[in-house]
Amino acid sequence: MLSISNLHAAYGKVEVLHGISLDVPKGKLVTLIGSNGAGKTTTMRAISGMLRPKAGNVTLDGKDITGLDSHRIARAGLAHSPEGRRVFSTMSVTDNLLLGAFPRFTRARPKGDVKHDLEKAMELFPRLKERQHQLAGTLSGGEQQMLAMARAVMLNPEVILLDEPSMGLAPILVEEVFRIITRLKAEGVTMLLVEQFAAAALNVADYGYVLENGRISVHGPAASLKTDPKVIAAYLGGAH
Numbered sequence: 001m002l003s004i005s006n007l008h009a010a011y012g013k014v015e016v017l018h019g020i021s022l023d024v025p026k027g028k029l030v031t032l033i034g035s036n037g038a039g040k041t042t043t044m045r046a047i048s049g050m051l052r053p054k055a056g057n058v059t060l061d062g063k064d065i066t067g068l069d070s071h072r073i074a075r076a077g078l079a080h081s082p083e084g085r086r087v088f089s090t091m092s093v094t095d096n097l098l099l100g101a102f103p104r105f106t107r108a109r110p111k112g113d114v115k116h117d118l119e120k121a122m123e124l125f126p127r128l129k130e131r132q133h134q135l136a137g138t139l140s141g142g143e144q145q146m147l148a149m150a151r152a153v154m155l156n157p158e159v160i161l162l163d164e165p166s167m168g169l170a171p172i173l174v175e176e177v178f179r180i181i182t183r184l185k186a187e188g189v190t191m192l193l194v195e196q197f198a199a200a201a202l203n204v205a206d207y208g209y210v211l212e213n214g215r216i217s218v219h220g221p222a223a224s225l226k227t228d229p230k231v232i233a234a235y236l237g238g239a240h
């Protein structure tokens, strides 16, 4: 399980996270909801080592991973599918996926059956299978987003951080992303999900946290957040 306690993070002198605590229990899907600029991406970065926290603790299965380099955190079993389309554009789809499995070749992670997992990832993301030999840079934006997600899955991690996997996608691809998240959940994958579609995120999640200006304002089972009048007013109104 992933556990964050009293996490503070800053860009230069400007503190953005003012002491966040949250838990992602094994096998659960937890969502982090909040307006633009609330600090969701910063939270993900501070967990995965892209940004060194100023204070607080991050533990993964009881192991303190606070402030480690991101590659060491990946080796400890935490995969981060970052916001935006971060793929290696001059490498093929297959090679991008194998790169996601790289820590498994260093004995830092259980190696398992990488070939089998590659086939499984292709099956989970059929669009990637069709394009496995293409250079990642030639994929559409939506497909690149899926590739970033699939690459995180290839680590065979203890926990996956998904930062806005549906951002900028056409509605049909948004549905596909949620279908994939639901399938990963059914397979017991532990996930922390940040999503602009708060209602959809609460529909698939077990538990949710609301982040406001770098602080958790409300948290609870997803089902009860969905019916919380304040959450509805602030995040679930309008078209969702």
Ligand SMILES: Nc1ncnc2c1ncn2[C@@H]1O[C@H](COP(=O)(O)OP(=O)(O)O)[C@@H](O)[C@H]1O
Binding pocket: 011, 016, 034, 035, 036, 037, 038, 039, 040, 041, 042, 043
């Ligand atoms: N690289 C950065 N340098 C300085 N400030 C940043 C940087 N990234 C984000 N911020 C600021 O930190 C705050 C939180 O941003 P972010 O974590 O991206 O929010 P969210 O993902 O919830 O939209 C915002 O005020 C944003 O302007």
Ligand SMILES: [Mg+2]
Binding pocket: 040, 041, 042, 083, 164
């Ligand atoms: Mg963000």
